[in-house]
Amino acid sequence: MRFLTLSTIMILLLSCGQVIGNGLANLNQLKWKNRIFLINVSGEDVITNLNSESAGIDERHVIWFCIQDGKIITNYPSDINPNFIKHLENDYLKNYYPLVLLIGKDGGIKSRDKVLNIKKYFDQIDSMPMRQSEMKKYSS
Numbered sequence: 001m002r003f004l005t006l007s008t009i010m011i012l013l014l015s016c017g018q019v020i021g022n023g024l025a026n027l028n029q030l031k032w033k034n035r036i037f038l039i040n041v042s043g044e045d046v047i048t049n050l051n052s053e054s055a056g057i058d059e060r061h062v063i064w065f066c067i068q069d070g071k072i073i074t075n076y077p078s079d080i081n082p083n084f085i086k087h088l089e090n091d092y093l094k095n096y097y098p099l100v101l102l103i104g105k106d107g108g109i110k111s112r113d114k115v116l117n118i119k120k121y122f123d124q125i126d127s128m129p130m131r132q133s134e135m136k137k138y139s140s
Contacts, residue, residue: 023079026087027103030063035125036103037064039116040093046116047073053118060125061105061134067093105130 027036039046050057050064057064057075065088066073072085093099102111102121111124125131 023081024076024084025081026084027091028107031107032105034061034063035105036101037062037116037121038088038092038099038101038103039064039066041066041098041100041114041116042068049116049118050075053122056118056122060122060131062125104128 024030027038030036037050046066046068050066054075063076064074065076067085067088070085072080072088074080092101098114100111100113100116101109102124104110110128111121113120126135
């Protein structure tokens with residue numbers, strides 16, 4: 001019985017795209033936990049700007065992914081599946097360059113721009129109902 005239950009759980013996880021042991025496979029795995037900056041813009045200043053705003057990024061539960069020269073740079077704290085970049089290219093970045101997306105915790109695209117404007121995104125995030133609730137919770 002124990003084996004049957006464990007194998008059933010594994011099958012369900014695999015069928016949902018949650019690859020066990022292979023890291024982050026798609027953005028759905030971050031849904032309801034994190035907001036996302038998806039950045040397909042070149043330039044070292046992008047990473048410098050993101051790193052300089054790390055406190056605000058952490059406070060707002062933002063995970064960012066920057067695609068540069070076919071590689072991914074991120075603040076995601078764990079492993080990333082080798083096919084993750086293909087997922088991003090197929091589902092979000094196809095035919096768009098430059099592109100910066102703000103994706104909410106609900107998985108919806110909240111903003112689409114050609115440049116990264118962190119202050120604008122912070123203001124937009126801070127006006128969202130879920131963020132308003134978070135700020136009330138943390139201020140008490």
